[in-house]
Amino acid sequence: MKIAKFFLGLATGLRALAVAAPTPDEVVPSLDTTLPLNKNSDLVDTNVTGYDPSYDYFDYSTAQVWIGRTRKTVGWVIEGELYRTVWGLLNHGCPDNSGDVRYRGFCHAPPGLSFPTKCLVNPPFGHGDCVTTIWDVYGQWHNGEIRNLLIGAVAGTLEALTTNQPIIGRSNCFSLGNRKACNVGDIVRVNLPPIDGKKNFMHIRIDNRHSQYSDFHCCESRPNVDRAIDGLGSQLTTAFPQWWNRKFVRDTRCIIDGWKSC
Numbered sequence: 717m718k719i720a721k722f723f724l725g726l727a728t729g730l731r732a733l734a735v736a737a738p739t740p741d742e743v744v745p746s747l748d749t750t751l752p753l754n755k756n757s758d759l760v761d762t763n764v765t766g767y768d769p770s771y772d773y774f775d776y777s778t779a780q781v782w783i784g785r786t787r788k789t790v791g792w793v794i795e796g797e798l799y800r801t802v803w804g805l806l807n808h809g810c811p812d813n814s815g816d817v818r819y820r821g822f823c824h825a826p827p828g829l830s831f832p833t834k835c836l837v838n839p840p841f842g843h844g845d846c847v848t849t850i851w852d853v854y855g856q857w858h859n860g861e862i863r864n865l866l867i868g869a870v871a872g873t874l875e876a877l878t879t880n881q882p883i884i885g886r887s888n889c890f891s892l893g894n895r896k897a898c899n900v901g902d903i904v905r906v907n908l909p910p911i912d913g914k915k916n917f918m919h920i921r922i923d924n925r926h927s928q929y930s931d932f933h934c935c936e937s938r939p940n941v942d943r944a945i946d947g948l949g950s951q952l953t954t955a956f957p958q959w960w961n962r963k964f965v966r967d968t969r970c971i972i973d974g975w976k977s978c
Contacts (some may be wrong), residue, residue, distance in 0.1 A: 748870075770971055773915065774808035777965040778952050779945055781873055782977075784903025785970050787932030788922040790848050790878065791833030794889070794898045799875035805829045805850055806867045810918075812860040821863065823918070831854040835926035836892060843893045848924040855918035858911040861955055865948060866918035869906040872919075872944035873968075877901065877937050888931040888937060899932040903971060909956045933969035935978040941968045 770782035793801055809826030813819040835846035857863040868899040876897035881889040900922060908916040949964035969977035 724914060744755075752975045757843065767974065768971075769975060770903075770905045771907075771919070772919075773909060773917065775909065777967045778906075778909065778956070778959050778962075779869065779948070779964075781869060781945055781966070781968040782905040782907075782939065783858060783873065783934050783937075783943060783968070783970050784901040784902065784921075785932070785934045785972065786902040787899040787927055787930070788844075788848070788902045789833075789835050789897065789899050789927045789929070790834045790874070790922070791892065791897045791924075792895055793831060793833045793848070794896060795875055795912065796876040799871045801831050802850065802871040802874055803867055805831065805930045806853070806918075806920075807852060810855050810863070810867070811849075812863050814857065814859045814863065820857070821857040821914075823853060825851075826853055829853065831963045833849065834892060834895075834897065835924065836929040837926050839929060844922070846924060846926045850920050851923060852921040853919070857916050857918075861871065861951075862908065862911075862916050865951060865955060866906055866908065866962055869945060870904050870918055870920060871939050872901050872905050872947070873877065873906070876940040876944040877932075877934075879940055881937075884938070886931070886933060887929075888932050899927065899930055901932060901934055901970070909951065909958055925942055938968050938970065938978075942966065 719761050749940045773780060790798055809829045810823030814821045829850040830847050832846055833846055836842070837844040837846060855863070855866060857866055862896070877888055881887045881898060883889050883891045883896055888900070889896050890895070898971060902922050903920070904922070905919040908918060945966045945968060949966070953959040953962065953964045972978060
């Protein structure tokens with residue numbers, strides 16, 4: 717029985733490693749995988765009910781990005797403007813405190829991270845002022861360089877979800893007041909390799925109470941996110957000693973339920 721379980725676990729782990737490699741831009745594989753057990757996690761049993769793997773780092777790839785599938789509107793603030801807005805808010809809310817004896821690279825739920833935008837406030841045609849909020853922000857980093865990479869990965873992921881999206885057809889974006897507006901996922905979690913046993917991650921949630929309009933297609937949007945994270949590849953492998961002599965590998969996933977992802 718133990719031998720059977722061992723080979724079943726080995727097969728599952730090898731399958732997860734196979735899908736972890738960068739995927740071709742033109743192919744979005746349908747994934748229903750179990751990630752390899754994170755040896756850096758306190759988790760002992762991967763079948764523990766309610767365990768969410770998006771909170772942990774797994775050492776089969778350099779960077780892991782998880783995206784929530786519930787739509788949240790960012791309205792007119794899209795593409796490069798969205799990147800700059802999110803970067804500015806997280807940079808302010810999560811300052812570099814790597815050298816602070818008390819905090820040492822922590823960011824725990826900073827208040828007031830929001831930006832004004834335009835939403836469909838009176839369906840089906842009435843658009844008006846609204847606010848998108850970044851909340852439930854938790855982060856940890858070894859140094860200022862890694863902090864910047866984490867913020868860049870979060871901001872770049874959100875930007876990518878609104879990039880190269882038409883306003884007609886199957887898309888994350890739509891026309892609002894003769895301008896392009898977009899939806900993104902409600903969660904972005906970026907997990908990077910630990911250093912000296914210390915985790916490096918940034919997890920955020922997005923909210924806007926006027927998010928009832930149009931759609932968000934997370935799985936179809938993954939190639940855009942792949943490209944955004946690939947743009948950080950050389951910086952990421954340089955920042956983490958365990959990846960100095962290894963090829964950059966990223967894994968982006970949309971959260972479905974527990975271990976299930978796409």
